[in-house]
Amino acid sequence: MGESGLRAWRTHRAGRRVDRGSLTFLKAFRVLLIIGGVLGLAGISLVASSFGSSASSTTSIPAGSIWYMYYEFDVLGPGSLRGDYQETTGGALDLYVLTEAQYQSYRTGTNMGSLWSLGSSNAGTIDVVLPGSGKYFLVADHGTSYEGVRQVVRFSLHLAGINPTTFAAGIGLLGAGVVVAALGVLKRRRFAIRAGGHVPLTNAPTTDPPSSNRPDPPQPPMTP
Known part of the structure; x- marks a missing residue:
């Protein structure tokens, strides 16, 4: 014992x-x-x-020479815009990729050029480099002889950039x-x-005393 x-x-x-x-x-x-x-x-x-996004959509341009549609997007640093488009009502479109300054010029009817453009087309591919940080616009308006009809356009786009x-x-x-x-x-x-x-990490009893120096255990009971 x-x-x-x-x-x-x-x-x-x-x-x-x-x-x-x-x-x-x-x-x-x-x-x-x-x-x-x-x-x-x-x-x-x-x-x-x-760092990149993709989108597919179908939109329309109302009848009338004053109407157009556009996509607006921001880029931090250089990037690129790629994709496809198709005019589904049998007409033709004029497409542009514009900087913010070029877009403001486009709205007022003056011409300051564009980063990319394609005229009188019913389908095609978009592939344009965006030179640096800023706001850009993809614009589609009525092609020649189609100003008086409503046109429907289907886009599939990928924006590479931040x-x-x-x-x-x-x-x-x-x-x-x-x-x-x-x-x-x-x-x-x-x-x-x-x-x-x-x-302590749990509510269970710990096995160590709070200090690093463990106390001496109690003396064992005396044996006869």
């Missing part, structure tokens, strides 16, 4: 339980990490999606996620300092 009692007593260690304040802190720490992670993942997803709005939103969410996660880590560190360097 003495020997077995000695072994039993030697395996005993002091422990302590987590108080309610510690549990509340741990929950807050985990919530901050989760929120930071979700924001960070959302930001990464937006940043990745900002969308500044989506990119900025992604960077903002990613930054917010990093800040929230860092706040959680900072709060955990401060709590650890106040707790003497020990931050």
Whole structure:
């Protein structure tokens, strides 16, 4: 009995339980990490999606020489616009890819040129390099002799370039996620300092005392 009692007593260690304040802190720490992670993942997803986009649509140009249709898009840095189009009512179109200044000139009826143009065509391919950051326009208007009829156009387009709005939103969410996660880590560190360097992770008894120097175990019972 003495020997077995000695072994039993030697395996005993002091422990302590987590108080309610510690549990509340741990929950807050985990919530901050989760929120930071979700924001960070959302930001990464937006940043990745900002590097290019594709779209397909069908639109119409009302009858009348004053009418036209356009797509507007922003690019951060150089890019390109590629795609196909088809006029489905049997008429012809004039198409242009314009910078913002060229588009304003087009609206007023003056001519400042274009990055790309194709006249009196009912179908074709668009392939144009966008030279740098800015706002661009894809414009379609009535071809010669078709100003008086309503025309329907089908587009399939791919824009290669950084969308500044989506990119900025992604960077903002990613930054917010990093800040929230860092706040959680900072709060955990401060709590650890106040707790003497020990931050329990569960509400179960710990197997180690709060200090690095373990106390001597109690003496075994005397044997006859």
